[in-house]
Amino acid sequence: MRNGLLLGCVLVSLAACGVNPDRLATMQKRQADMAEKQNDGGDIKVEYSDSDPKAIRDAVTGLSELESSLAAGDFDLYTTKRYEITNLMSPELSPNLQGHAKREPILARVAQLDAKLAGLGKERGKMLVGSNRVSTASADALYAIQDAIDACARGVVANDEQMRADLFRKFEAGLERAKSLDGSSLSYYGRRPSGAGMIDVPLEVAVCEAKTTMREIEAADEAPSAPDLAKEYKGCGSFDVTIEAAQTGANAFGEFQIVGSSEQPRAVKAICEKMPPSSDAPSNVQRAIRDKALWLIQGDIISMAGPFEYDQRETLYKRGVARVFRKDATLRTNKCGTEDGTACEAEGSELARAINQGAHYMQRADFHRGNGNAARCKEMADRAYKALSASMTTTNSERILLSTGEAVAKAEAQSRLEALKSQANDALASDWCSKP
Numbered sequence: 230m231r232n233g234l235l236l237g238c239v240l241v242s243l244a245a246c247g248v249n250p251d252r253l254a255t256m257q258k259r260q261a262d263m264a265e266k267q268n269d270g271g272d273i274k275v276e277y278s279d280s281d282p283k284a285i286r287d288a289v290t291g292l293s294e295l296e297s298s299l300a301a302g303d304f305d306l307y308t309t310k311r312y313e314i315t316n317l318m319s320p321e322l323s324p325n326l327q328g329h330a331k332r333e334p335i336l337a338r339v340a341q342l343d344a345k346l347a348g349l350g351k352e353r354g355k356m357l358v359g360s361n362r363v364s365t366a367s368a369d370a371l372y373a374i375q376d377a378i379d380a381c382a383r384g385v386v387a388n389d390e391q392m393r394a395d396l397f398r399k400f401e402a403g404l405e406r407a408k409s410l411d412g413s414s415l416s417y418y419g420r421r422p423s424g425a426g427m428i429d430v431p432l433e434v435a436v437c438e439a440k441t442t443m444r445e446i447e448a449a450d451e452a453p454s455a456p457d458l459a460k461e462y463k464g465c466g467s468f469d470v471t472i473e474a475a476q477t478g479a480n481a482f483g484e485f486q487i488v489g490s491s492e493q494p495r496a497v498k499a500i501c502e503k504m505p506p507s508s509d510a511p512s513n514v515q516r517a518i519r520d521k522a523l524w525l526i527q528g529d530i531i532s533m534a535g536p537f538e539y540d541q542r543e544t545l546y547k548r549g550v551a552r553v554f555r556k557d558a559t560l561r562t563n564k565c566g567t568e569d570g571t572a573c574e575a576e577g578s579e580l581a582r583a584i585n586q587g588a589h590y591m592q593r594a595d596f597h598r599g600n601g602n603a604a605r606c607k608e609m610a611d612r613a614y615k616a617l618s619a620s621m622t623t624t625n626s627e628r629i630l631l632s633t634g635e636a637v638a639k640a641e642a643q644s645r646l647e648a649l650k651s652q653a654n655d656a657l658a659s660d661w662c663s664k665p
Contacts, residue, residue, distance in 0.1 A: 291310050295311060295314065308433075311343070340358075371421070374407045377402070384396030415431065418430065449596075455564075465556055465558065468494045468497075468558075472549055476546070484513070487521050491521055491522055498560050504554045510533050515531045531552070563576055570626055585631060585632040590609045590613035591656070607662050
């Protein structure tokens with residue numbers, strides 16, 4: 230019955246105009262009964278007629294625009310049109326229409342659409358939209374509500390995730406403060422606290438909640454970026470340091486210098502059993518590194534990674550790569566969190582990315598199918614098919630880590646990709662999205 234309750238804003242307007250309370254209660258009950266009957270039979274239909282007064286014709290036309298804006302998710306346009314319709318039906322603007330046969334069905338249809346809009350958000354919005362409006366409320370509570378609604382509007386369009394979360398918390402806190410100041414303020418319809426224009430608090434709250442829910446759904450529809458699963462651990466490792474010395478005479482070279490930065494390079498995993506037992510690099514190489522590489526610690530072993538080479542520039546240079554071994558070096562896995570050659574999306578595997586995105590979009594297609602949104606379901610299935618078709622699937626890795634945490638053989642991954650692609654194609658070519 231709640232979804233069929235008529236807009237309390239009109240009833241409050243009647244009360245403000247001095248309508249007899251008994252008559253007001255009678256009208257309220259009659260409108261609620263009518264909405265209940267109409268709800269039992271489905272959507273309320275109001276026919277357009279050239280013989281109707283202009284305000285009625287405009288309101289009936291506005292209902293079509295109201296329905297279209299709701300279907301398109303254009304909540305700002307919905308709010309504008311909804312206020313226009315209810316104003317057209319108000320006693321102040323159209324006192325001669327209060328007994329017109331189409332007035333109550335128009336308002337009842339608005340109430341139905343309000344209930345549908347509120348259904349896109351939270352339970353709170355549903356309850357408020359279906360409540361009877363009050364015409365008075367604490368000014369402090371109304372200012373708190375206005376601040377809350379403004380915060381929500383900014384949060385919906387904010388691109389920064391932290392800012393968006395902060396603004397939505399401010400929205401919730403504002404409503405809670407208003408409720409603590411005046412328990413009935415969330416059902417208020419009347420002048421804004423500043424006096425500029427009217428505000429239907431239940432509608433504004435429901436619109437905000439619908440917008441935030443839609444924003445959350447849109448965010449959930451986007452395929453998440455692949456997480457970097459790299460982690461650090463201790464183990465046998467090595468650091469390569471390039472050194473060179475300039476020729477100072479026939480068969481003579483000066484002191485070795487570290488080429489580039491003297492900062493500690495990233496350690497590379499080494500096989501403990503193959504590490505040299507002690508430093509065996511030439512003494513002048515060891516001396517240069519120990520004097521200039523301040524990151525060395527006691528126990529580090531310095532060896533050569535290969536033979537020296539010569540580089541002729543403005544003079545001849547003797548160049549080599551010294552390798553520093555350490556038993557408890559800080560090592561780091563690849564972005565897949567492994568060191569066994571497993572490929573994943575974060576490490577650039579297109580096969581993994583195709584499967585991850587395809588599976589995500591098909592899950593979202595099923596979500597929208599279950600919620601009766603066939604158009605969005607089709608859109609997600611189309612995204613899945615394109616992701617699965619456009620990505621290259623060749624890979625040198627024999628194991629693929631998926632977003633589910635599974636590491637599967639390359640052949641199994643390719644089979645999954647083809648199965649998902651077939652599923653997406655079937656969804657696009659059939660009425661699957663239309664059958665929850």
